[in-house]
Amino acid sequence: MTPEMKPQTSLLDGLKYFTFMAGSLVVFGGVLFLFGR
16 A cells, blocks of 8 residues: 555545445345345
């Protein structure tokens, strides 16, 4: 991680973080659905 934060890298990190969060929610929901039956 470089001290200076560039807009492009920040945006890319935000996108990756958002995708990771969405993926985790989908996986968590699938697990709950499978074990919820």
